[in-house]
Amino acid sequence: MGLETALWRAVAVYRWVAFGYAAVLIAANAHKYEHPLGGWAVMAVMAAWSGCTTFAYADPSRRRRPLLAADMAVTTGCLLSTAWVESVWGLTHGMPTLPASWVAAAVLAWAVAGGRRAGVAAAAILAAGNITINVLAGVPPVRGLGSGTFNGIMLLFMAGLVVGHVVKLARDAEARLARAVELEAATRERERLARRIHDSVLQVLAMVQRRGGELGGEAAELGRLAGEQEVALRALIGAGTPAPAGGAEAPADLRALLARHGSTSVTVSAPATPVTLPGHAAREIEAAVAAALDNVRRHCGPDARAWVLLEDDGAGGVTVSVRDDGPGMPPERLARAEAAGRLGVAQSIRGRVRDLGGTVTIVSAPGEGTEIEMVVPAGPVA
Incomplete structure (x- = not known):
């Protein structure tokens, strides 16, 4: 399993765990909602979208901007639905949004796909969505944006920034590891070729040099040239890895x-x-x-x-x-x-x-x- 597959599986696991937490909150607070059926409908959408993204992100060919944009659109829609489902009392008293921490799955997906900048951009979109909830519900932003909402926004930004940075470091490390494996394979192939050259070409050149010296005349000149080529070939196969x-x-x-x-x-x-x-x-x-x-x-x-x-x-x-x-x-x-x-x-x-x-x-x-x-x-x- 490669790094990309492991990262996307981690995002899928987090999405399902966060959905379970959001489902518990919706079930516990449904009787307090302005529109309880709306809460159950949002939970059904979250469940269906969690299943869709689990299979969609598993295919590398689909991890592109259209899927990421759709993920952000569905997540933002579930977030904004809080303004219609939740009561004014709940919004002014800092009750959690309907998807709760489930929205962070979209931030993680953007960070894994695009790094730090994409993760921070996704966090900014959802932060704007948290502020828009109060505007849609007619609640003053100052009253609705409590410490809990503010902390949630900051956590989204930190998740996008940190996860994006860690993903970049992990990818760089994987690239360096792949390069090291390639160099090791090239070194082994070089050593194998050096052994074969030593067992064939170098021995022939050494024999030509020796016999040419024994025969004398023009053969001695050929032997000298063979000796020079033997030394040059030994230097070539023993010089190590060339400069990058x-x-x-x-x-x-x-x-x-x-x-x-x-x-x-x-x-x-x-x-x-x-x-x-x-x-x-x-x-x-x-x-x-x-x-x-x-x-x-x-x-x-x-x-x-x-x-x-x-x-x-x-x-x-x-x-x-x-x-x-x-x-x-x-x-x-x-x-x-x-x-x-x-x-x-x-x-x-x-x-x-x-x-x-x-x-x-x-x-x-x-x-x-x-x-x-x-x-x-x-x-x-x-």
């Missing part, structure tokens, strides 16, 4: 983005816990790392190795280092490249990190490789 969609500022785990660049020649090291950044910042850092690795491939040769280290200091800063074992470069080389119009490092790395409010430090010397350290704030940048 929702625009450029949706948070993203920087670990998963950097893990895509791992290969047989590139080692990516990251913390065990997520390093979450705004989506734009995470993608810019990944692009800077990709530019640094591209420089390694172009300037250090195919046999060069690179290491990417991701660190989160826990105080709002993230550090990403890219180090290689290439030939290195003299200190003035970057300045000469920028002056000549080659802006790979200046724009692709320094420019991106600078726009994020971070800094870039490049340490290199001939024969000692190069290390690029990028430090960026973890929070959003103005």
Whole structure:
């Protein structure tokens, strides 16, 4: 049984319990009414409408504005009939209306269907009906609107507001639970696929890499490529859940983005816990790392190795280092490249990190490789 079904069943149960209470009051006070037969007629209408709404609200396709409007019309009619059935003495001395607390069932139905606003609107309609009773009977509103009637009106407003709010919270909780169940199912399916890939594709790639290295020549190159694809595929199936969609500022785990660049020649090291950044910042850092690795491939040769280290200091800063074992470069080389119009490092790395409010430090010397350290704030940048 879902949440909606449980809520509407609760409204139906309350309607019948409140009808029983109203029936007892009508039976006990019928001899005091101005028109006793009118009281019995109203009780019959309430019984018939309680049965109709019990079956009507049970069908989700009927829980729409026409049924809600009809529910409010019948409830208001039973309420206003008090002005004709009840005596002037009863109205001036605070006797309960004919439907008594039965009218709150319509408020609950509106609150369940439309939330807080609909519940408060239904309470306002019935509050106006309580005041109209005295006008129809010719009783001054000040005399007829006693403390009991006023308390009943306030209870209607509180019921509409509180029940509508609780229903909204319950629906939100149900939606989050459904989303969690979907994510759990997706995670299990991902793990199942990862096991199948591990048992088939990854083992084949590993065998190709091993046999290619043994055969040498062109086979060795094929083996190297197979090894790189094996590392990339392992990173893909082990990266975890991707960042949620929702625009450029949706948070993203920087670990998963950097893990895509791992290969047989590139080692990516990251913390065990997520390093979450705004989506734009995470993608810019990944692009800077990709530019640094591209420089390694172009300037250090195919046999060069690179290491990417991701660190989160826990105080709002993230550090990403890219180090290689290439030939290195003299200190003035970057300045000469920028002056000549080659802006790979200046724009692709320094420019991106600078726009994020971070800094870039490049340490290199001939024969000692190069290390690029990028430090960026973890929070959003103005």
